[in-house]
Amino acid sequence: MIRVVLADDEPLTRAGIRTVLGAEPEFDVVAEAGDGHGAVELVQAHRPDVVLLDIMMPRLDGLSAAAEIHRTVPDTGVIMLTTFSEDEHIARAFDGGASGFLLKSGDPRELFAGIRAVAGGAAYLSPKIAQWAIRRLGGDRMSSAVRARELVNGLTTREREVLALVGSGLPNAEIGRRLHVVEGTVKVFVSAILRRLQVPNRVQAAIIAYEAGLVERD
Template sequence: MIRVVLADDEVLIRAGVRAILSADPGIEVVGEAGDGAALVALVAEVRPDVALVDIQMPGTDGLAAIPGVRRASPGTAVAVLTTFGKDAYISRALGEGANGFLLKAGDPRELIAGVRAVAEGGAYLSPAVAQRVIGTFRASVDGPGERAARRVRALSAREREVLALLGTGLSNAEIARRLHVVEDTVKTHVSAVFVRLGVRNRVQAAVIAHEAGLRPPP
């Protein structure tokens, strides 16, 4: 069972999101908060699998709350759910360590898919923002893939395999099955990849994998 907490200052929005998620028998909403500070306290108390966070809330907003959520429960994945798909919001959310970015205007099935993806250790972006994120990171590369390729060369052969599979959107469990290793081993490799590449989340790592031209092992 995937345990989720919701953070949104609008009660009706929370009710709608709860209804959508509750339609999936594998997801349980275990708490709600109306601002960022309350969210951090709630996460510290219930240690959910996923925190679904709105951006604009009174007091501590959703983006400012992400580091607090990470400190309160390092095992909790964070997915931003918002009406605002501005580049600045997307970049900041991912930079703070969010695992997913979803739009409220999207298909309800995207919401369930996104929650499941981040709960399983993967990353998820609404299709409407995915290309914008990739474009943003591409703009920061000196030359087509050159910088990314240099960073990838610092990885071991196994870490490059893990990065290539991560770049296809696979979760840690799925990568473990592909490489015939235990999931804890994959988690160790993923952590090492993040440190060596200087990234904070799977989306940033996946962009580097694509820029470097990495291909998953057969």
């Protein structure tokens, strides 16, 4: 069972997400909040596997809530719920403690996949968010497509395989199963990949995987 805290200031949005998650027996929405401050308090009280945070909320915005949750309850994975109209906030979020980024208007299957991935310790980007990041952050914050391919070409064949699976949102345990290696070996590969790609986290490594063409785009 994956325990989830849901935070959004729109009751109808919360009700919709709760209904969608309720259709899958593996998810349990243990608490809901209508503002960022309440989200932090609920996460600290319930210690869920994942918290879903709207970016724009009263009292404390989602980005600030994410940073506080990451600081005080680091074992809880943070997924930001976004719209493209909030692109400047999405850019900020890439430097925070969030591990996942999903569109509110996205397919429920992406919501399921994102929660599973982040609960398992992986990063997850909605494919449309990843493509947005490539377009909007490429000039300033991430490598260009050419630079991404150059960086990826510097990896070993096995490292490229691992990076492609990281970009697909798979946790280390699942990557290990697919590649028939132990989880500890995957962690070593991921650490080496981050160092070689010159990025601080799996989210930005996933963007490079998309940009370099290692992950299929919708």
